Amino acid sequence: MDRKELEAKVIELVAMAYGKNAEDLSVDSTFKEDLAGASIQMVGLVSELENELDVMVALQDASACVTIGDLVDKVEEEM
Amino acid sequence: MSVLDKIYEKAKENPQKVAFPEASNEKMMQAAYETGRDGYIIPILVGDEAELRALAKERGYDESVFTFVDIHEEEYKSKVIAAYVAKPDTKLKEKALGRRMENPLYYSMAMQAVGEADVTFAGIDNTTGDVLLAGQMIIGMKPGISTISSIGLADIPGYEGSEGSLLAIGDSAVCTNPNAEQLASIAISACDTVHELLGWEPRCAMVCYSTLGSGQGELIDKVKEALRIANEQRPDLNIDGEFQLDAAIVPAVAAKKVKRESKVAGKANVVIWPDLNVGNVAVKLIQQFGHADAYGPMLQGFNSVVCDCSRGAPVSEIKGNVVISAVRAAGSKKK
Known part of the structure:
Protein backbone atom coordinates (compact mmCIF):
# COMPACT_ATOMS: atom_id res chain seq x y z
CA MET A 1 0.00 0.00 0.00
CA ASP A 2 1.54 3.34 -1.02
CA ARG A 3 1.21 6.56 0.96
CA LYS A 4 -1.78 7.86 -1.02
CA GLU A 5 -3.70 4.61 -0.58
CA LEU A 6 -2.86 4.58 3.12
CA GLU A 7 -4.04 8.16 3.53
CA ALA A 8 -7.32 7.32 1.81
CA LYS A 9 -7.83 4.26 4.00
CA VAL A 10 -7.08 6.13 7.23
CA ILE A 11 -9.42 8.97 6.20
CA GLU A 12 -12.13 6.40 5.51
CA LEU A 13 -11.65 4.86 8.99
CA VAL A 14 -11.59 8.28 10.66
CA ALA A 15 -14.80 9.22 8.87
CA MET A 16 -16.43 6.00 10.05
CA ALA A 17 -15.30 6.40 13.67
CA TYR A 18 -16.37 10.05 13.91
CA GLY A 19 -19.54 9.79 11.84
CA LYS A 20 -18.31 12.19 9.13
CA ASN A 21 -18.26 12.18 5.37
CA ALA A 22 -14.88 11.01 4.02
CA GLU A 23 -15.08 13.57 1.19
CA ASP A 24 -15.12 16.37 3.77
CA LEU A 25 -11.86 15.22 5.35
CA SER A 26 -8.21 15.47 4.31
CA VAL A 27 -4.81 14.81 5.85
CA ASP A 28 -4.93 18.40 7.13
CA SER A 29 -8.19 17.91 9.05
CA THR A 30 -7.61 18.32 12.77
CA PHE A 31 -8.98 16.03 15.46
CA LYS A 32 -9.67 18.82 17.91
CA GLU A 33 -11.30 21.45 15.71
CA ASP A 34 -12.60 19.61 12.64
CA LEU A 35 -13.64 16.36 14.28
CA ALA A 36 -14.25 17.46 17.89
CA GLY A 37 -14.94 13.94 19.04
CA ALA A 38 -15.04 12.25 22.42
CA SER A 39 -12.29 9.91 23.61
CA ILE A 40 -14.54 6.92 22.93
CA GLN A 41 -14.42 7.75 19.21
CA MET A 42 -10.63 7.63 19.30
CA VAL A 43 -10.90 4.20 20.96
CA GLY A 44 -13.14 3.12 18.09
CA LEU A 45 -10.67 4.50 15.57
CA VAL A 46 -7.70 2.71 17.13
CA SER A 47 -9.74 -0.52 17.09
CA GLU A 48 -10.58 -0.07 13.42
CA LEU A 49 -6.93 0.56 12.54
CA GLU A 50 -6.14 -2.78 14.18
CA ASN A 51 -8.97 -4.55 12.41
CA GLU A 52 -8.43 -3.13 8.95
CA LEU A 53 -4.70 -2.42 8.73
CA ASP A 54 -3.38 -4.88 11.28
CA VAL A 55 -1.41 -2.22 13.15
CA MET A 56 -1.54 -1.40 16.84
CA VAL A 57 -1.28 2.32 17.48
CA ALA A 58 -1.25 3.13 21.19
CA LEU A 59 -4.23 5.27 22.21
CA GLN A 60 -2.00 7.91 23.77
CA ASP A 61 -0.02 8.17 20.49
CA ALA A 62 -3.18 8.44 18.42
CA SER A 63 -4.63 10.99 20.86
CA ALA A 64 -1.46 13.10 20.51
CA CYS A 65 -1.96 13.47 16.74
CA VAL A 66 -3.09 16.96 15.71
CA THR A 67 -4.10 16.11 12.14
CA ILE A 68 -5.17 13.00 10.26
CA GLY A 69 -1.80 13.26 8.45
CA ASP A 70 -0.02 12.86 11.80
CA LEU A 71 -2.01 9.69 12.38
CA VAL A 72 -1.08 8.38 8.94
CA ASP A 73 2.58 8.89 9.94
CA LYS A 74 2.06 6.85 13.11
CA VAL A 75 0.33 4.07 11.19
CA GLU A 76 3.14 4.04 8.62
CA GLU A 77 5.71 3.68 11.41
CA GLU A 78 3.90 0.63 12.74
CA MET A 79 3.45 -1.12 9.39
CA MET B 1 -23.90 -3.11 60.77
CA MET B 141 -20.10 1.86 26.80
CA LYS B 142 -23.78 1.73 27.62
CA PRO B 143 -26.03 3.00 24.82
CA GLY B 144 -26.78 6.70 25.25
CA ILE B 145 -23.93 7.24 27.70
CA SER B 146 -21.29 9.69 26.49
CA THR B 147 -18.58 9.33 29.12
CA ILE B 148 -17.03 6.99 31.60
CA SER B 149 -17.31 8.43 35.08
CA SER B 150 -17.37 7.38 38.71
CA ILE B 151 -19.23 7.71 41.94
CA GLY B 152 -18.17 7.25 45.52
CA LEU B 153 -20.19 6.30 48.56
CA ALA B 154 -19.63 8.43 51.63
CA ASP B 155 -20.52 7.21 55.11
CA ILE B 156 -20.63 10.43 57.13
CA PRO B 157 -20.81 10.17 60.94
CA GLY B 158 -23.61 12.33 62.32
CA TYR B 159 -25.21 12.99 58.92
CA GLU B 160 -28.91 12.21 58.93
CA GLY B 161 -29.90 12.23 55.31
CA SER B 162 -32.55 10.32 53.43
CA GLU B 163 -30.37 7.17 53.54
CA GLY B 164 -29.09 7.65 57.08
CA SER B 165 -25.40 8.47 57.14
CA LEU B 166 -24.87 7.49 53.50
CA LEU B 167 -24.62 9.75 50.46
CA ALA B 168 -23.55 8.83 46.93
CA ILE B 169 -21.46 11.50 45.21
CA GLY B 170 -20.02 11.86 41.74
CA ASP B 171 -17.97 12.38 39.73
CA SER B 172 -15.03 13.01 42.02
CA ALA B 173 -12.41 11.04 40.14
CA VAL B 174 -12.65 10.46 36.39
CA CYS B 175 -14.35 13.01 34.11
CA THR B 176 -12.52 16.30 34.63
CA ASN B 177 -14.56 18.95 32.87
CA PRO B 178 -17.79 17.40 31.61
CA ASN B 179 -19.91 19.22 29.06
CA ALA B 180 -23.68 19.24 29.53
CA GLU B 181 -24.18 15.94 27.70
CA GLN B 182 -21.45 14.25 29.72
CA LEU B 183 -22.79 15.66 32.97
CA ALA B 184 -26.19 14.19 32.10
CA SER B 185 -24.48 10.83 31.50
CA ILE B 186 -22.80 11.01 34.90
CA ALA B 187 -26.14 11.60 36.63
CA ILE B 188 -27.88 8.79 34.74
CA SER B 189 -25.05 6.32 35.38
CA ALA B 190 -24.94 7.29 39.06
CA CYS B 191 -28.62 6.48 39.47
CA ASP B 192 -28.10 3.07 37.88
CA THR B 193 -25.02 2.39 40.00
CA VAL B 194 -26.68 3.07 43.37
CA HIS B 195 -29.69 1.04 42.35
CA GLU B 196 -27.49 -1.92 41.38
CA LEU B 197 -25.31 -1.74 44.46
CA LEU B 198 -27.67 -0.71 47.24
CA GLY B 199 -31.14 -1.23 45.82
CA TRP B 200 -31.90 2.45 46.43
CA GLU B 201 -34.59 4.32 44.55
CA PRO B 202 -32.27 7.07 43.33
CA ARG B 203 -33.08 10.72 44.06
CA CYS B 204 -30.38 12.56 42.21
CA ALA B 205 -29.58 16.27 42.64
CA MET B 206 -27.47 18.23 40.19
CA VAL B 207 -25.75 20.81 42.33
CA CYS B 208 -24.00 24.12 41.73
CA TYR B 209 -24.06 27.59 43.28
CA SER B 210 -27.65 28.31 42.30
CA THR B 211 -31.05 26.97 43.34
CA LEU B 212 -33.69 27.23 40.60
CA GLY B 213 -32.37 30.43 39.07
CA SER B 214 -31.08 32.15 42.22
CA GLY B 215 -27.78 32.61 40.41
CA GLN B 216 -26.92 33.11 36.75
CA GLY B 217 -23.99 32.44 34.47
CA GLU B 218 -22.45 29.91 32.15
CA LEU B 219 -21.46 27.55 34.97
CA ILE B 220 -25.12 27.25 35.89
CA ASP B 221 -26.32 27.10 32.29
CA LYS B 222 -24.29 23.93 31.85
CA VAL B 223 -25.95 22.27 34.84
CA LYS B 224 -29.43 23.30 33.65
CA GLU B 225 -28.76 21.94 30.19
CA ALA B 226 -27.39 18.69 31.66
CA LEU B 227 -30.56 18.34 33.72
CA ARG B 228 -32.70 18.87 30.63
CA ILE B 229 -30.78 16.18 28.72
CA ALA B 230 -30.88 13.72 31.63
CA ASN B 231 -34.63 14.14 32.09
CA GLU B 232 -35.22 13.75 28.37
CA GLN B 233 -33.05 10.62 28.12
CA ARG B 234 -34.31 8.94 31.26
CA PRO B 235 -37.71 10.25 32.32
CA ASP B 236 -38.03 7.19 34.58
CA LEU B 237 -35.34 8.54 36.92
CA ASN B 238 -35.77 11.18 39.62
CA ILE B 239 -33.07 13.66 38.60
CA ASP B 240 -33.67 17.27 39.58
CA GLY B 241 -31.94 20.64 40.02
CA GLU B 242 -30.30 22.96 39.73
CA PHE B 243 -29.85 23.03 43.50
CA GLN B 244 -27.30 24.24 45.98
CA LEU B 245 -26.02 21.42 48.14
CA ASP B 246 -28.10 22.39 51.18
CA ALA B 247 -31.28 22.64 49.13
CA ALA B 248 -30.49 19.18 47.79
CA ILE B 249 -30.02 17.38 51.09
CA VAL B 250 -31.62 19.43 53.91
CA PRO B 251 -35.45 19.32 53.99
CA ALA B 252 -35.80 22.65 55.84
CA VAL B 253 -33.64 24.47 53.30
CA ALA B 254 -35.46 22.83 50.41
CA ALA B 255 -38.80 23.94 51.88
CA LYS B 256 -37.58 27.55 51.79
CA LYS B 257 -35.74 27.59 48.49
CA VAL B 258 -37.58 25.11 46.26
CA LYS B 259 -41.06 26.45 45.71
CA ARG B 260 -42.29 23.73 43.43
CA GLU B 261 -42.94 20.01 43.57
CA SER B 262 -39.71 17.98 43.69
CA LYS B 263 -39.09 14.35 44.56
CA VAL B 264 -35.43 15.16 45.08
CA ALA B 265 -35.01 18.53 46.83
CA GLY B 266 -34.14 18.11 50.50
CA LYS B 267 -33.92 14.34 50.25
CA ALA B 268 -31.35 13.60 47.58
CA ASN B 269 -29.39 10.39 48.05
CA VAL B 270 -27.17 11.03 45.00
CA VAL B 271 -25.36 14.33 44.47
CA ILE B 272 -23.73 15.19 41.13
CA TRP B 273 -20.98 17.83 41.08
CA PRO B 274 -20.67 20.17 38.08
CA ASP B 275 -16.99 19.28 37.49
CA LEU B 276 -13.97 17.58 38.98
CA ASN B 277 -12.69 20.71 40.75
CA VAL B 278 -15.84 20.72 42.86
CA GLY B 279 -15.87 16.95 43.20
CA ASN B 280 -12.32 16.62 44.41
CA VAL B 281 -12.58 19.50 46.89
CA ALA B 282 -15.94 18.24 48.15
CA VAL B 283 -14.59 14.76 48.86
CA LYS B 284 -11.68 16.23 50.79
CA LEU B 285 -14.07 18.41 52.80
CA ILE B 286 -16.30 15.44 53.62
CA GLN B 287 -13.29 13.41 54.70
CA GLN B 288 -11.43 16.14 56.61
CA PHE B 289 -14.29 17.91 58.36
CA GLY B 290 -16.99 15.25 58.20
CA HIS B 291 -14.62 12.39 59.08
CA ALA B 292 -16.38 10.28 56.48
CA ASP B 293 -15.34 6.93 55.10
CA ALA B 294 -15.42 7.10 51.33
CA TYR B 295 -15.84 3.93 49.23
CA GLY B 296 -14.92 3.90 45.58
CA PRO B 297 -14.39 5.31 43.05
CA MET B 298 -16.78 2.95 41.29
CA LEU B 299 -16.44 3.23 37.53
CA GLN B 300 -19.67 3.57 35.58
CA GLY B 301 -20.86 3.98 32.03
Missing part, protein backbone atom coordinates in the same frame (compact mmCIF):
# COMPACT_ATOMS: atom_id res chain seq x y z
CA SER B 2 -21.82 -0.84 58.48
CA VAL B 3 -22.71 -0.35 54.84
CA LEU B 4 -19.72 -2.45 53.83
CA ASP B 5 -20.86 -5.30 56.11
CA LYS B 6 -24.27 -5.17 54.44
CA ILE B 7 -22.66 -5.28 51.00
CA TYR B 8 -20.56 -8.29 52.05
CA GLU B 9 -23.73 -10.07 53.20
CA LYS B 10 -25.40 -9.28 49.90
CA ALA B 11 -22.44 -10.66 47.95
CA LYS B 12 -22.65 -13.96 49.79
CA GLU B 13 -26.28 -14.44 48.75
CA ASN B 14 -25.33 -14.52 45.07
CA PRO B 15 -21.56 -14.89 44.49
CA GLN B 16 -20.39 -13.61 41.11
CA LYS B 17 -17.55 -14.79 38.88
CA VAL B 18 -14.73 -12.26 39.17
CA ALA B 19 -11.81 -12.45 36.71
CA PHE B 20 -8.42 -11.38 38.06
CA PRO B 21 -5.90 -10.59 35.29
CA GLU B 22 -3.23 -9.44 37.78
CA ALA B 23 -3.37 -12.47 40.07
CA SER B 24 0.38 -12.97 40.10
CA ASN B 25 0.48 -9.81 42.22
CA GLU B 26 0.65 -10.93 45.84
CA LYS B 27 -1.96 -8.51 47.21
CA MET B 28 -4.35 -9.24 44.38
CA MET B 29 -4.07 -13.01 44.82
CA GLN B 30 -4.62 -12.68 48.56
CA ALA B 31 -7.73 -10.56 48.01
CA ALA B 32 -9.02 -13.05 45.40
CA TYR B 33 -8.30 -15.96 47.71
CA GLU B 34 -9.87 -14.56 50.85
CA THR B 35 -13.03 -13.27 49.16
CA GLY B 36 -13.34 -16.60 47.30
CA ARG B 37 -12.65 -18.77 50.33
CA ASP B 38 -15.24 -16.87 52.38
CA GLY B 39 -17.89 -17.32 49.70
CA TYR B 40 -18.33 -13.72 48.52
CA ILE B 41 -17.18 -14.34 44.95
CA ILE B 42 -16.03 -17.08 42.58
CA PRO B 43 -12.43 -16.07 41.71
CA ILE B 44 -11.07 -16.79 38.23
CA LEU B 45 -7.33 -16.26 37.87
CA VAL B 46 -6.37 -15.35 34.30
CA GLY B 47 -2.76 -15.63 33.15
CA ASP B 48 -0.01 -18.21 32.86
CA GLU B 49 -1.63 -21.14 34.67
CA ALA B 50 1.59 -22.89 35.66
CA GLU B 51 3.00 -19.69 37.12
CA LEU B 52 -0.22 -18.87 38.94
CA ARG B 53 -0.53 -22.40 40.39
CA ALA B 54 3.08 -22.28 41.57
CA LEU B 55 2.54 -18.90 43.20
CA ALA B 56 -0.68 -20.05 44.89
CA LYS B 57 1.14 -23.08 46.28
CA GLU B 58 4.11 -21.03 47.42
CA ARG B 59 1.76 -18.58 49.17
CA GLY B 60 0.00 -21.45 50.96
CA TYR B 61 -3.41 -21.10 49.31
CA ASP B 62 -5.85 -23.93 48.74
CA GLU B 63 -5.89 -24.06 44.93
CA SER B 64 -9.40 -25.51 44.85
CA VAL B 65 -10.75 -22.03 45.73
CA PHE B 66 -9.59 -20.75 42.32
CA THR B 67 -10.58 -21.42 38.74
CA PHE B 68 -7.54 -21.00 36.51
CA VAL B 69 -7.71 -19.78 32.92
CA ASP B 70 -4.51 -20.27 30.98
CA ILE B 71 -4.09 -17.56 28.35
CA HIS B 72 -1.83 -19.89 26.34
CA GLU B 73 -4.52 -22.56 25.96
CA GLU B 74 -5.91 -22.17 22.44
CA GLU B 75 -9.20 -24.08 22.56
CA TYR B 76 -10.86 -21.96 25.25
CA LYS B 77 -9.45 -18.76 23.79
CA SER B 78 -10.93 -19.61 20.38
CA LYS B 79 -14.30 -20.25 22.01
CA VAL B 80 -14.23 -16.83 23.71
CA ILE B 81 -13.16 -15.09 20.50
CA ALA B 82 -15.89 -16.79 18.45
CA ALA B 83 -18.54 -15.78 20.98
CA TYR B 84 -17.20 -12.20 21.12
CA VAL B 85 -17.07 -11.53 17.40
CA ALA B 86 -20.58 -12.97 17.00
CA LYS B 87 -21.92 -10.24 19.29
CA PRO B 88 -23.32 -7.08 17.69
CA ASP B 89 -21.51 -3.76 18.15
CA THR B 90 -18.14 -5.12 19.23
CA LYS B 91 -15.10 -3.11 18.20
CA LEU B 92 -12.45 -5.73 17.49
CA LYS B 93 -12.39 -8.46 14.91
CA GLU B 94 -11.00 -11.95 15.40
CA LYS B 95 -7.34 -11.31 14.64
CA ALA B 96 -7.05 -8.04 16.53
CA LEU B 97 -8.87 -9.48 19.53
CA GLY B 98 -6.67 -12.59 19.55
CA ARG B 99 -3.61 -10.39 19.68
CA ARG B 100 -5.01 -8.19 22.42
CA MET B 101 -5.90 -11.30 24.44
CA GLU B 102 -2.24 -12.08 24.89
CA ASN B 103 -2.64 -9.50 27.65
CA PRO B 104 -4.59 -11.02 30.59
CA LEU B 105 -6.47 -7.73 31.11
CA TYR B 106 -8.00 -7.94 27.62
CA TYR B 107 -8.48 -11.70 27.99
CA SER B 108 -10.49 -11.21 31.18
CA MET B 109 -12.62 -8.49 29.66
CA ALA B 110 -13.33 -10.62 26.60
CA MET B 111 -14.49 -13.37 28.97
CA GLN B 112 -16.71 -10.84 30.71
CA ALA B 113 -18.12 -9.56 27.43
CA VAL B 114 -19.29 -13.07 26.51
CA GLY B 115 -20.60 -13.96 29.99
CA GLU B 116 -17.77 -16.24 31.10
CA ALA B 117 -17.08 -13.79 33.94
CA ASP B 118 -19.29 -11.18 35.60
CA VAL B 119 -16.62 -8.65 36.54
CA THR B 120 -12.98 -7.93 35.70
CA PHE B 121 -11.00 -6.61 38.62
CA ALA B 122 -7.68 -4.89 37.89
CA GLY B 123 -5.67 -1.76 38.46
CA ILE B 124 -2.87 -2.80 40.77
CA ASP B 125 -0.31 -3.38 37.99
CA ASN B 126 -2.18 -1.72 35.11
CA THR B 127 -2.75 2.04 35.20
CA THR B 128 -6.24 3.53 35.36
CA GLY B 129 -5.74 4.55 31.71
CA ASP B 130 -4.99 0.92 30.74
CA VAL B 131 -8.13 -0.33 32.48
CA LEU B 132 -10.35 2.40 31.00
CA LEU B 133 -9.03 1.80 27.50
CA ALA B 134 -9.47 -1.96 27.69
CA GLY B 135 -12.95 -1.43 29.14
CA GLN B 136 -13.99 0.94 26.36
CA MET B 137 -12.51 -1.28 23.68
CA ILE B 138 -13.76 -4.68 24.86
CA ILE B 139 -16.74 -4.13 27.19
CA GLY B 140 -17.93 -0.93 25.49
CA PHE B 302 -19.61 0.62 30.75
CA ASN B 303 -21.90 -2.08 29.38
CA SER B 304 -21.05 -4.16 32.45
CA VAL B 305 -19.04 -3.59 35.62
CA VAL B 306 -15.39 -2.66 35.17
CA CYS B 307 -13.28 -2.05 38.25
CA ASP B 308 -10.07 -0.19 38.80
CA CYS B 309 -8.38 -0.24 42.18
CA SER B 310 -5.72 2.12 43.43
CA ARG B 311 -2.18 0.88 42.84
CA GLY B 312 -1.26 1.55 46.45
CA ALA B 313 -4.38 -0.11 47.84
CA PRO B 314 -3.99 -2.42 50.85
CA VAL B 315 -5.54 -5.91 50.71
CA SER B 316 -8.49 -4.88 52.91
CA GLU B 317 -9.43 -2.10 50.46
CA ILE B 318 -9.02 -4.37 47.45
CA LYS B 319 -11.30 -6.95 49.05
CA GLY B 320 -13.94 -4.28 49.74
CA ASN B 321 -13.83 -3.08 46.15
CA VAL B 322 -13.95 -6.64 44.77
CA VAL B 323 -17.08 -7.35 46.78
CA ILE B 324 -18.68 -4.01 45.83
CA SER B 325 -18.09 -4.72 42.14
CA ALA B 326 -19.54 -8.24 42.49
CA VAL B 327 -22.70 -6.89 44.13
CA ARG B 328 -23.05 -4.29 41.38
CA ALA B 329 -22.75 -7.03 38.77
CA ALA B 330 -25.41 -9.11 40.51
CA GLY B 331 -27.64 -6.02 40.79
CA SER B 332 -27.28 -5.15 37.12
CA LYS B 333 -28.49 -8.63 36.13
CA LYS B 334 -31.79 -8.08 37.94
CA LYS B 335 -32.86 -5.29 35.59
